[in-house]
Amino acid sequence: QVQLVESGGGVVQPGRSLRLSCAASGFTFSGYGMHWVRQAPGKGLEWVAVIWSDGSKRYYTDSLKGRFTISRDNSMNTLSLHMNSLIAEDTAVYYCARHFSSGTLDSWGQGTLVTVSS
Amino acid sequence: QSALTQPPSASGSPGQSVTISCTGTSSDVGAYNSVSWYQQHPGKAPKLMIYEVNKRPSGVPDRFSGSKSGNTASLTVSGLQGEDEADYYCCSYAGITNVLFGGGTKLTVL
Numbered sequence: 001q002v003q004l005v006e007s008g009g010g011v012v013q014p015g016r017s018l019r020l021s022c023a024a025s026g027f028t029f030s031g032y033g034m035h036w037v038r039q040a041p042g043k044g045l046e047w048v049a050v051i052w053s054d055g056s057k058r059y060y061t062d063s064l065k066g067r068f069t070i071s072r073d074n075s076m077n078t079l080s081l082h083m084n085s086l087i088a089e090d091t092a093v094y095y096c097a098r099h100f101s102s103g104t105l106d107s108w109g110q111g112t113l114v115t116v117s118s
Numbered sequence: 119q120s121a122l123t124q125p126p127s128a129s130g131s132p133g134q135s136v137t138i139s140c141t142g143t144s145s146d147v148g149a150y151n152s153v154s155w156y157q158q159h160p161g162k163a164p165k166l167m168i169y170e171v172n173k174r175p176s177g178v179p180d181r182f183s184g185s186k187s188g189n190t191a192s193l194t195v196s197g198l199q200g201e202d203e204a205d206y207y208c209c210s211y212a213g214i215t216n217v218l219f220g221g222g223t224k225l226t227v228l
Contacts, residue, residue, distance in 0.1 A: 035217070037164075044121070045156070045164065045207050047217040059215040095163060103152035103211030104169040111163055 002026045002107040004096050009112030012086055022079040022096030022109055030054070030074040033099035036081050038092035039111070046092075049081065050099065086116045122147065122208055122220035129226040130198045138223045140191040140208030146218055148189035152211035155184060155193045158222075159204045167206075168193060195225070203227045 100106035168184035
């Protein structure tokens with residue numbers, strides 16, 4: 001079955017960088033677009049970014065202002081999110097999710113918690 | 119773009135039906151038949167319940183249904199059960215560079 005496992009979260013100081021990973025299994029990873037979605041503590045879901053199945057296109061939510069970069073390695077079945085210049089407002093659980101169709105994310109990982117704090 | 123608008127809470131007794139609304143604009147909900155709904159229990163990952171307005175993934179009970187009229191989509195849960203108590207989020211495609219979520223609705227089974 002589809003399995004997505006995020007890793008890389010932790011406590012990081014403001015202004016520092018962090019890289020999240022999502023290991024995919026149980027499906028043909030190279031055939032699917034992939035998303036990152038985050039959820040601040042006690043808050044709702046916020047879409048972060050999407051990458052095409054072949055990595056040719058990437059899109060981000062406007063509020064990130066270029067601080068995050070989504071990437072993938074189809075040979076390793078891995079999705080990544082590079083986060084730079086972290087601020088307190090980036091504190092959230094970060095989920096990777098599989099793209100099924102426009103506006104549909106059909107499988108989600110369990111999430112990894114990022115805490116930005118001095 | 120702003121998040122989609124959902125009521126913060128909804129409730130119903132076991133066996134009853136409850137409907138949760140999700141209001142967007144003519145640029146998102148109204149423009150595409152690409153509305154999905156997710157169920158999230160505390161501490162758990164979201165789970166897809168409805169996609170493309172009214173389609174149910176395999177394994178989702180037919181007590182869950184979706185619809186859309188204009189800029190507003192709706193999720194109806196019929197025959198409420200205790201396990202349905204959770205947060206529910208709507209989501210809409212909003213163009214090639216944008217996916218929007220609603221603020222979430224906490225469903226309480228009385």
